[in-house]
Amino acid sequence: MDYDRLLQGRPYALARAEKRALFTQGLSELTRLHRDCCPEYGRLLDALGTPEVLDAPEDAPMLPVGLFKELALRSIPEKQVFKTLTSSGTTGQRVSRIFLDADTAARQQQALCHIMSDFLGERRLPYLVLDSRKVLRDRTMFSARGAGILGFALLGSRTCYALDENMELDLDGVRAFLERHRGERIFLFGFTFMIWKHVIRALEEAGERLSIPDGILVHGGGWKKLAGEAVSPEEFKARVAAATGVEQVYNYYGMAEQTGCIYMECPCGHLHASVWSDVVVRRSGDFSLCEPGEEGVLQVLSLLPRSYPGHSLLTEDLGVLLGEDDCPCGRLGKYFRVTGRVPRAEVRGCSDTYEG
Amino acid sequence: MTNLEKYDHLFLTSFKVKPEDLPGLKYQGIPLWDSLGHMDLMGDLEETFGISLGTVDVLDFSSYEKGKEILAKYGVEL
Numbered sequence: 539m540d541y542d543r544l545l546q547g548r549p550y551a552l553a554r555a556e557k558r559a560l561f562t563q564g565l566s567e568l569t570r571l572h573r574d575c576c577p578e579y580g581r582l583l584d585a586l587g588t589p590e591v592l593d594a595p596e597d598a599p600m601l602p603v604g605l606f607k608e609l610a611l612r613s614i615p616e617k618q619v620f621k622t623l624t625s626s627g628t629t630g631q632r633v634s635r636i637f638l639d640a641d642t643a644a645r646q647q648q649a650l651c652h653i654m655s656d657f658l659g660e661r662r663l664p665y666l667v668l669d670s671r672k673v674l675r676d677r678t679m680f681s682a683r684g685a686g687i688l689g690f691a692l693l694g695s696r697t698c699y700a701l702d703e704n705m706e707l708d709l710d711g712v713r714a715f716l717e718r719h720r721g722e723r724i725f726l727f728g729f730t731f732m733i734w735k736h737v738i739r740a741l742e743e744a745g746e747r748l749s750i751p752d753g754i755l756v757h758g759g760g761w762k763k764l765a766g767e768a769v770s771p772e773e774f775k776a777r778v779a780a781a782t783g784v785e786q787v788y789n790y791y792g793m794a795e796q797t798g799c800i801y802m803e804c805p806c807g808h809l810h811a812s813v814w815s816d817v818v819v820r821r822s823g824d825f826s827l828c829e830p831g832e833e834g835v836l837q838v839l840s841l842l843p844r845s846y847p848g849h850s851l852l853t854e855d856l857g858v859l860l861g862e863d864d865c866p867c868g869r870l871g872k873y874f875r876v877t878g879r880v881p882r883a884e885v886r887g888c889s890d891t892y893e894g
Numbered sequence: 895m896t897n898l899e900k901y902d903h904l905f906l907t908s909f910k911v912k913p914e915d916l917p918g919l920k921y922q923g924i925p926l927w928d929s930l931g932h933m934d935l936m937g938d939l940e941e942t943f944g945i946s947l948g949t950v951d952v953l954d955f956s957s958y959e960k961g962k963e964i965l966a967k968y969g970v971e972l
Contacts, residue, residue, distance in 0.1 A: 620922070640922060647929075651949050660948050674930060691933050692952050695940060 539564050539841065541645055549652045549812040550869035554862055557871065561595035561816060564841045565849055569598055572847035575613035579847040596818055596827065598850035600837050603795055604884075606634035606848070614639050614845045625794035626682050626759070626891040631884060636794055639845040646798025646842055647689060649814045653802055654693050656869075657788065658754065664719040665694020666712065666753075668728030668737050670701040682794040683729065683759075683888040689797070690727045690756070700728075700737060705894050707740045716750060723752045726784060729759035731889040733778070734769065741781040753784035758792060758800070760887025762879060771807075791855075791876050793887075795848045796840045801874075806866050808873035815840040817874055819859045820852075830859045833877055854883035897943070898972040901965070904938050905958060919958040943970045 544560075552560065569592065573580045579601075588599045605611070612619070618639045625634035638646075667687055674684045691697060698715035702708050716724070728737070733755075741747060755778060764774065775787045791809050792800035799815035811817055818837040819828040828834035836857045843849050857876045865873045885891055895903065905916055909926045921927055927935070936952050939945070939961075945968040947955075955961050962972050 648953060651953055655949055660950065662947065662949055662952065688929050688933070691929075693949055695946065696937060697933065 539567055544813070544841065545645065545648045545652065547813060549649075549656050549814070550810060550871055552813045553870050557813065557816070558595060560813075561839060561841070562592055565595055565598040565839060566592045568841070568844070568847075568849040571844065572613050572849070576611055576847050578609055578611055579613070595816065595839055598839060600850045600852045601847060603634070603793070603851045603853050606636060606795055606846075607632040610635060610637070611846050611848075612637045613847060618845070623685055623794050623797060624681055626886055626888045627884075629893060631886075631891070634794055636797070636848065637846050642843060642845040647692065649798040649812070649842060650689050650800065651692055653800060653812050654690065654756070657756075657802060658693055658725060662693055662695040663723050663725040663754075664715070665691060665697045666715060666724055666726045666750075667691075667697060667699045668701065668726060668733045668755075668757075669699065670703060670705055671699040672703050682797075685794070685797060686729070686758070686888060687727070690725075694725050694727075701732075705732070705736050707736060707744075709744075709746060712748065716748065721752075723754065724750050726750070726753050726755040726782075728755075728757055729889040729892070730757045730761060730774070730789070731759070731763040731892050732894070733757055734764055734767075734774065735894070738777050738781045742777075747780075748782040750783045751785075753782065754786040754788070755782075755784045756788050756790060756802075757889075758790040758887075759889030760885075760891075761789075761876070762885060762887070762890040763892070764889075765878075793838070793853070795851055796838055796843065798842055799840050804865060804867040804869060804873070808860055808865050808867070809875060810865065810867075810869050810873050811871045813871070814842055817857070817859070817872055819857055819874070822880070825852075828859065830861060833858050835880060836874075836876070854880045854886075856880060896972075897970055900942055901939075901962070901972055904935060904942060908935050908938065916958050921956045923957075939965070943968070945970065 573583050619637045620640040621638045623636040627633040700712050778787050779785050789803045790800045801809040803809055816839040819834040821834050836853045836855045838851050840849055855876055856878045857874050859874045862872045863870045951964045955964055
């Protein structure tokens with residue numbers, strides 16, 4: 539696969555026919571690579587009788603995402619492991635371990651930057667992290683939460699962490715940061731529940747407000763905890779705007795097992811697949827393909843993972859395909875909505891597993 | 895200090911290396927120049943030279959030498 543060319547292109551510029559051709563070829567190559575280099579994966583495919591060549595992207599054999607908790611799945615020698623990323627989990631819950639080599643990690647970072655530049659522009663903006671710097675403490679065992687903060691940091695300059703070591707809002711520090719960058723566009727990033735609890739609720743309870751009229755907030759990590767508090771996406775946006783003045787609030791969908799190629803929400807409220815990844819919605823009974831508008835289990839495809847067999851994964855999330863190539867925002871590719879978790883699935887996601 | 899001395903000084907203090915280590919020094923080549931160290935270096939460069947680096951250049955800043963080329967694009971002659 540010509541990654542250099544792929545990563546030079548624009549993230550939402552491929553229409554259906556072209557993208558299907560790219561993914562059929564790319565996923566065939568990755569399936570072959572991982573079959574050859576990851577013994578567990580190879581045995582699984584042999585047992586399933588998976589053919590060598592795929593006819594369509596949907597033919598790529600999919601691993602249940604939970605398998606990365608059970609097995610150490612690597613397609614590279616151990617000494618080439620550059621970073622081990624762990625998914626979020628609640629205390630006592632097993633976490634996924636994702637083994638990255640330097641090339642895969644670099645491509646994930648590039649993909650994320652290209653996707654985000656489409657929303658933020660090419661210029662780096664002052665970066666307000668709605669989390670604590672302590673998350674970054676351990677730099678070798680990388681949590682998904684730390685990876686998120688650092689991955690997005692490339693798009694920002696002059697970072698300020700809004701929460702202190704105890705997850706308390708550092709109001710003076712944030713106000714000083716905003717004062718230094720008065721009149722500039724501000725990029726804010728955080729995980730949904732932490733933003734809600736430690737920024738929005740904290741401001742409301744203290745009777746304080748921030749004024750960030752030209753702010754753009756990107757948040758992710760799962761809605762389940764907020765849904766548990768009966769907070770809808772609309773209410774979240776309204777309360778963010780009331781407490782901080784930030785009107786542009788975008789959710790994203792992504793996971794540690796396919797870092798980098800996140801699905802960003804556009805101004806129409808739709809999650810978009812970029813050229814590096816795609817979604818397939820399947821019926822839970824027989825895993826046949828859902829029609830647009832029909833809720834099913836989300837399968838995620840990505841061209842980036844070469845150091846671990848994570849290019850085709852069956853998630854534990856439910857969603858609905860809304861359309862392809864015709865979102866009013868102008869971005870090509872599939873767009874969809876995440877509607878919840880598969881019943882009895884473990885909680886996960888940086889936001890949902892937070893126990894503070 | 896000349897611009898080159900300032901540039902070198904940032905590497906020497908950020909990454910605790912010696913002047914003879916600078917040629918060929920690469921991003922992710924030493925433990926301290928990891929993604930976190932990288933962001934700190936970018937911030938220090940921007941402050942020292944009064945520039946604002948674009949996202950693509952922060953991604954491309956892969957070595958001590960490459961960094962010089964990038965700074966030249968921003969009118970910082972070393």
